[in-house]
Amino acid sequence: MSELQKSFAKSKLAKLPSDVPMSDVMYAHHQGHDDDSSSTSSLSSTGTLIPSPTRHLFARTKHTQPSKSCPWTDFFEQELFLPQESDNLHILHHVYLTSPKDSGPLFVMHHGAGSSGLSFATCADEIRKILPKAGILSIDARGHGRTTTTTTKTEQETPSTATAAQIEANDQVQLDLTLGTLSKDVVHVIRQTQERMKWDKLPDILLVGHSLGGAVITNVAKNGELGPKLLAYAVLDVVEGSAMDALQSMEKYLSSRPTRFPSLEAGIEWHTRSRTIRNTNSARASVPSLIYEEPSPIDPSRPWVWRTNLSETKPFWENWFIGLSKKFLEARGGKLLLLAGTDRLDKELMIGQMQGKYQLQVFPEAGHFVQEDQPTKTAQVLADFYKRNDRSALVLPPKVADMQAAAAMKKGAGAPGMLGQLK
Template sequence: MSEFQKSFAKSKLAKLPAEAPMFDAIGNPEGIREEDASSASSVSSTGTLMPSPTRHLYSRTSSSNSQSSTWSDFFAQELFLPEQLDQINITHHVYLTPPTGSGPLFVLQHGAGSSGMTFASCISEMQKILPKAGFLSLDARGHGQTTMTSHSNPLETENPSLAAAAHAESGSQVELDLSLGTLSRDLLFVIQQTQAKMGWENLPDIVLVGHSLGGAIITDLAKQGGLGNKLLAYAVLDVVEGSALDALQSMEMYLSTRPIRFVSLGSGIEWHNRSRIIRNSASARASVPSLIYEENDPTDPTRPWVWRTDLTATKPFWENWFIGLSRKFLDSRGGKLLLLAGTDRLDKELIIGQMQGKYQLQVFPEAGHFLHEDQPARTAQVLVDFYKRNDRSALVLPPKVADMQAAAAMNKSDGTPQKHGVLK
């Protein structure tokens, strides 16, 4: 090989990725385009792409990017809101940064298998752009630190954090109801109880933001009208009815292939990055610690970290979450934003609605299902701009005709000169 050929080969090799892809798309052993694969991810907030069985992505812990962040790096406080409902005690866990002045309150709802910390990086970027805004991000029942017990076995209220850990390790002590109606009811309860806890005389103007399943929840709440005129607008992140229902066939396969246990918290964070479920290492360090926990008495001492949420147990509710989503999204009152990772997700109703200008559509083709974690700064800018377009306090309405006529009559009686019907 000549020197010219060697230099040419080196220049080409230098442009190749440092490491070959290490994951396959669900249901396609040969591999498919990543943007096509991600359209099936609307059901679960654990992503669509799964590691190849030949790659032990979750066994490596050497990455310096595996150090975790804490909730206090992103929020001002956390709240534990108790509720007695039927035969169960629920302690709803939320992260909160109150708004200041006339700032809005962004209420954020995560997807299945995720937690309120999924929005942490995005919120950090939004605060830079809109410092007066407040943020309320909650853990749905069966997720994060929100706990449920029967009345006969009440929660330990003196230390809710320890109670959440004990609850996760012992498993669900009551039947888990994750129907859409229940989850949207929980969301409204949390908003109202946060108002009471913080002593707000009135709710701030609210923008609802929901990712995946969370998008279905906030749309259901918007449709019910429970927030009245305090709801300015709502934003749905990467979920539409058609592709979500189509993805149900792949969900059980995905859940059967992801790791059940991790060596450490760091290995769990790294698995999310290396499998491309979350493509931003800073976001993964913030959100993953709330998804797994370390068992006190692990069945496998070499891998003591396990998932907090059993996604397999949510199967009875999958269809209930998404049926009718597109129509509710289009019919509910308030400004509407649909933020997607690919236009392949749009179904017929949404395509027609978009052509009629019924909602704002934004697409991030470079992002995965967790687009708000993959591209937090860009998502933050879109959400802030969306709020500003729907901010009623910024609207300058023209004077009413009756007021103009009254002013004209007054000026005429005072002898004020007028020209061509324009007051001078």
């Protein structure tokens, strides 16, 4: 800093209230010049500067335990454990549910690889603020979250908590994570939820999928197994071209991230500091479902490990995304593609966009987890998307045959009156 700059700074500081700490002033300057993409900036952004009610114009907001987790009950009404017997396996599907009210729609959410149903927690909460009658069904896929797969039914498979024993049992089973299997799981879960909740009929459904989940829900839409109950589907930040390109560097990414954490809070903090998740509230909601504490840790100083071993899913990576763009454009129903950048569009989708085959929304300020980074904006886009595809809101003109029949009835009803007048 030059002498002239120092002199200017001193003259400005002299005009400030005497009770403003120098550290806060320097913090304000630091905030204004940091690169948002750095982990340092991500960390410092948790201490936003706001005017205080007194003369402390630059008082820093007080945060109590910024990395403390948020329970799922803050975002959903209940959780369900839905059993399924398949190929000598017992699968206990775990979902988070807020039931629709009256004739409200049901948003069915499917997360990406390595994530969980709580990836949509904050977004689901925002959707309900805009559409109070809407329901949310957020799924934990096989090998993710609290969904477990075992070869035999055990006492641990009770609808209470996902224990370490359940997770270890999950690891001992060769999971089938092919696109076809995951798609069938979605339909099974929807039907089982209807049965468990005793719904006379399925509500109108909007499928929403992030990353891998986008490929799954697109496949469900293309197969048409939900029939006319599927109004539309939305894919979040995944297209075939960029997904296939990203797979080339996936292993390098997985080898660079931590394999263990000293605490749950440390896991949450890593996600925000690395800007994997750019919204602290979203990280506090979703990260607790991504890691768990080992009962007998190899490293006692870092007992928290990932629930899902993403490296073991490598055999399925290409199967998830091959043909995605074509299926997305061909499946019936309204289509929405929400991306974090237009550079992710491949040729097929660019042509489809120019032909008006789907709605495109871009959030350049978000990272890959768009629904977590920007839950309010994502919820608004999804709510508007539903309203545009809501059949109950359509007022169709009467059919020509109905109009002719009504005219004939009116004419016939008027004839006796005219005869009476003549008499």
